[in-house]
Amino acid sequence: xxxxxxxxxxxAFGTRDEPGRAAWILLGPCMLxxxxxxxxxxxHSLRLSLTDLTAATGTGNFVGLANYRALLVDPQxxxxxxxxxxxxxxxxxxxxVLGVALAVFFNLHLRGAWIVRGILLLxxxxxxxxxxxxxxxxxxxxxxxxxxxxxxVGLSPPDWLGSVEMARVTVVLVDCWQxxxxxxxxxxxxxxxxxxxxxEAAQVDGAGPFVTFRRITLPMLMPAIVFATVFRAVDAxxxxxxxxxxxxxxxxxxxxxxxxxxxxxxxxxxxxxYAAASSYMMLLILAVGTTILLKYVQLRPGTSR
Amino acid sequence: xxxxxxxxxxxxxxxxxxxxxxxxxxxxxxAFGGLGFxxxxxxxxxxWKKHAGTKLNILMTGDENDHRALGDMLDQFRQDTxxxxxxxxPALGALIEKTxxxxxxxxxxxxxxxxxGFLTTQQVGAGYYEQLNAYIDDPSKTPPDWDIADFLPPAMxxxxxxxxxxxxxxKGNDIYGIPGLHSGSVIYFYRKDLFEAAGLKPAATxxxxxxxxxxLNTDDVAGCSFIGANxxxxxxVDWYTRFITTGGKLMSGTPKEKNFKPNVNSPEGIxxxxxxxxxxxxxxKNVTKYGFAENVDxxxxxxxxxxxxxxxxAGPILNGENSMVADKTGTAPVPAKPGETARAIQGGWGxxxxxxxxxxxxxxxxxxxxxxxxxxxxxxxxxxxxxxxSRTSAFTDPDLVAKLPYLPDALKAASTAEIIPTxxxxxxxxxxxxxxxxxxxxxxxxxxxxxxxxxxxxxxEAMLRKAGHLA
Numbered sequence: 001x002x003x004x005x006x007x008x009x010x011x012a013f014g015t016r017d018e019p020g021r022a023a024w025i026l027l028g029p030c031m032l033x034x035x036x037x038x039x040x041x042x043x044h045s046l047r048l049s050l051t052d053l054t055a056a057t058g059t060g061n062f063v064g065l066a067n068y069r070a071l072l073v074d075p076q077x078x079x080x081x082x083x084x085x086x087x088x089x090x091x092x093x094x095x096x097v098l099g100v101a102l103a104v105f106f107n108l109h110l111r112g113a114w115i116v117r118g119i120l121l122l123x124x125x126x127x128x129x130x131x132x133x134x135x136x137x138x139x140x141x142x143x144x145x146x147x148x149x150x151x152x153v154g155l156s157p158p159d160w161l162g163s164v165e166m167a168r169v170t171v172v173l174v175d176c177w178q179x180x181x182x183x184x185x186x187x188x189x190x191x192x193x194x195x196x197x198x199x200e201a202a203q204v205d206g207a208g209p210f211v212t213f214r215r216i217t218l219p220m221l222m223p224a225i226v227f228a229t230v231f232r233a234v235d236a237x238x239x240x241x242x243x244x245x246x247x248x249x250x251x252x253x254x255x256x257x258x259x260x261x262x263x264x265x266x267x268x269x270x271x272x273x274y275a276a277a278s279s280y281m282m283l284l285i286l287a288v289g290t291t292i293l294l295k296y297v298q299l300r301p302g303t304s305r
Numbered sequence: 306x307x308x309x310x311x312x313x314x315x316x317x318x319x320x321x322x323x324x325x326x327x328x329x330x331x332x333x334x335x336a337f338g339g340l341g342f343x344x345x346x347x348x349x350x351x352x353w354k355k356h357a358g359t360k361l362n363i364l365m366t367g368d369e370n371d372h373r374a375l376g377d378m379l380d381q382f383r384q385d386t387x388x389x390x391x392x393x394x395p396a397l398g399a400l401i402e403k404t405x406x407x408x409x410x411x412x413x414x415x416x417x418x419x420x421x422g423f424l425t426t427q428q429v430g431a432g433y434y435e436q437l438n439a440y441i442d443d444p445s446k447t448p449p450d451w452d453i454a455d456f457l458p459p460a461m462x463x464x465x466x467x468x469x470x471x472x473x474x475x476k477g478n479d480i481y482g483i484p485g486l487h488s489g490s491v492i493y494f495y496r497k498d499l500f501e502a503a504g505l506k507p508a509a510t511x512x513x514x515x516x517x518x519x520x521l522n523t524d525d526v527a528g529c530s531f532i533g534a535n536x537x538x539x540x541x542v543d544w545y546t547r548f549i550t551t552g553g554k555l556m557s558g559t560p561k562e563k564n565f566k567p568n569v570n571s572p573e574g575i576x577x578x579x580x581x582x583x584x585x586x587x588x589x590k591n592v593t594k595y596g597f598a599e600n601v602d603x604x605x606x607x608x609x610x611x612x613x614x615x616x617x618x619a620g621p622i623l624n625g626e627n628s629m630v631a632d633k634t635g636t637a638p639v640p641a642k643p644g645e646t647a648r649a650i651q652g653g654w655g656x657x658x659x660x661x662x663x664x665x666x667x668x669x670x671x672x673x674x675x676x677x678x679x680x681x682x683x684x685x686x687x688x689x690x691x692x693x694x695s696r697t698s699a700f701t702d703p704d705l706v707a708k709l710p711y712l713p714d715a716l717k718a719a720s721t722a723e724i725i726p727t728x729x730x731x732x733x734x735x736x737x738x739x740x741x742x743x744x745x746x747x748x749x750x751x752x753x754x755x756x757x758x759x760x761x762x763x764x765x766e767a768m769l770r771k772a773g774h775l776a
Contacts, residue, residue, distance in 0.1 A: 142599070164749070249535075250745065251535055264738070267402055
């Protein structure tokens with residue numbers, strides 16, 4: 001195609017500074033969709049967070065930052081923040097370690113590994129609410145199959161969802177059961193794409209398996225690990241449906257996450273203004289946390305990006 | 306308000322249309338009779354088809370069996386009235402949300418809405434529902450055998466009557482909702498065989514309840530059970546019943562006078578929670594995780610000797626198809642401290658017509674409402690699903706009592722049931738949640754009864770102040 005023939009197309013789409021009609025036609029529907037379903041609700045909920053709207057009042061009065069001030073002194077909000085932080089830290093750490101280990105293991109290409117690999121991915125295909133309800137049933141102390149199996153071998157099953165400490169552990173375990181395959185999948189895909197020449201050179205230089213993994217494999221996997229970590233951290237922080245199905249935030253609010261806290265205030269207690277404010281606080285914490293995480297990872301020397 | 310008069314078919318001239326209606330009704334009754342339940346019979350001298358062709362939408366709970374009962378009878382409804390009825394039945398949280406959206410909209414999509422009794426103040430008190438007195442008093446709009454006096458008075462006060470001038474539930478004569486599709490309270494369930502074998506009588510006092518729990522507790526059967534999980538009924542059923550039947554008074558003052566003060570940390574409040582803690586050694590090992598379903602499962606599989614519970618579970622427990630102890634289970638009023646009346650919380654639902662529906666459909670909505678809150682429909686619901694009745698006639702129907710022997714006890718409980726005072730304010734669920742969390746924490750051993758009650762007291766006072774109910 002000659003330059004002259006290409007000119008009309010450039011004219012139709014315009015330039016970055018002056019978009020043409022075709023650009024508006026193509027982008028218009030997407031922009032409209034974004035405005036209606038993302039930007040408007042975002043601003044509407046921001047406005048809501050500045051009101052005292054409840055089911056009782058019906059119409060919300062503007063209260064400025066009162067909801068945010070109330071949140072900062074609400075022990076339940078901080079309890080939910082703490083629970084979310086525990087869930088994110090513990091579950092993401094376990095998932096990354098296990099996911100990387102599994103990826104390296106499956107990269108050995110053992111016979112029949114593809115079957116196990118397929119089965120391994122099944123949990124992440126399930127809806128979290130189903131996972132929550134399913135595990136609640138499996139861990140039922142009266143008729144759950146897991147407790148039954150533990151008792152069958154003469155052991156005493158832990159109080160999975162009945163004690164404050166154990167309930168937190170259980171939520172982390174179930175989250176790891178579902179999402180470790182996701183980390184595995186991301187890291188394994190990256191592992192498959194690594195250039196073999198580097199490993200061959202290392203072999204020639206006499207590097208052992210541990211040194212090869214630490215000095216070559218791991219640095220080259222970092223982009224995938226960072227992506228999986230950030231994605232999972234954000235996802236775990238927003239965790240709601242798993243909590244709803246598994247523990248309903250209990251016992252004694254020990255597994256109430258920020259999302260569940262917002263849900264309770266909004267849809268159980270109909271404190272819409274307060275619930276909106278807690279959602280915005282959650283967004284703020286998430287934005288700050290993600291920025292710090294990305295900044296930290298970027299600054300690490302030797303990171304392959 | 307006019308007293309409604311019962312008028313039988315024979316008292317009026319019978320038209321060809323009446324005969325056809327009756328014939329059709331008999332045919333369908335025969336068909337349903339084969340399935341083991343009766344169909345609602347029509348008042349034949351009333352024009353049921355005056356709104357034929359109208360399409361109505363109803364929003365109702367999907368957590369209980371009301372929607373199933375109504376769904377079973379949709380064809381019947383269509384034949385009787387000529388109207389179409391679309392049922393939407395989400396779970397409670399979504400129901401509340403959807404209800405409020407519709408009540409606040411310019412035009413409600415639902416001509417009929419079922420609301421939880423605990424939310425009457427929030428929804429009816431806010432003026433969202435049509436006043437129904439004019440409909441009830443108009444014989445051209447209300448079937449002659451509908452009989453409003455047949456509804457249980459506590460249920461009527463809980464969901465139907467509201468004084469808008471003072472914002473008081475259950476006061477005055479203005480009616481905004483009709484009890485339905487079911488009401489209910491709490492009764493005492495016990496294993497007759499175990500009690501007889503141990504030479505015990507059903508517990509009439511809380512001391513007797515604990516004594517029986519101690520004596521009947523074995524490795525296979527727990528001496529008692531209760532809602533121990535962080536569940537709505539921990540506070541509303543197990544704690545509240547013990548609290549009021551030992552002389553406790555939950556609230557002092559009134560929201561209107563801004564002196565609505567809780568008494569959760571009173572000796573009765575702490576005592577009621579302590580009773581539950583003291584029962585832990587005789588309850589199922591995991592009772593602190595027991596909600597509604599776990600207790601029903603436990604009792605109906607023979608693993609629990611006694612418990613107090615919503616009378617609505619009598620159906621699953623006394624139904625031989627679902628329960629291993631159907632013929633071994635007895636019922637009685639809840640225990641109480643000597644000198645106190647055996648009574649418990651008033652539960653149940655109400656049904657109303659939003660003010661903001663299409664005005665042309667209001668009469669049709671009322672007609673549909675009378676159809677689904679009729680004596681016959683209530684009997685059908687109780688018979689098929691053992692749903693708690695909202696009409697005295699269903700509780701005392703000889704056929705039903707013969708089949709469902711718990712009904713007299715359920716009627717006693719329903720007749721003495723008490724509206725929980727916190728349902729007088731819209732923050733009811735939030736207050737209940739705080740109590741469930743703290744009491745559950747006491748049951749799992751992270752705090753004692755006194756600390757839990759003090760924490761609830763402090764949090765409730767803060768919430769009531771914030772909401773303007775306590776100065």
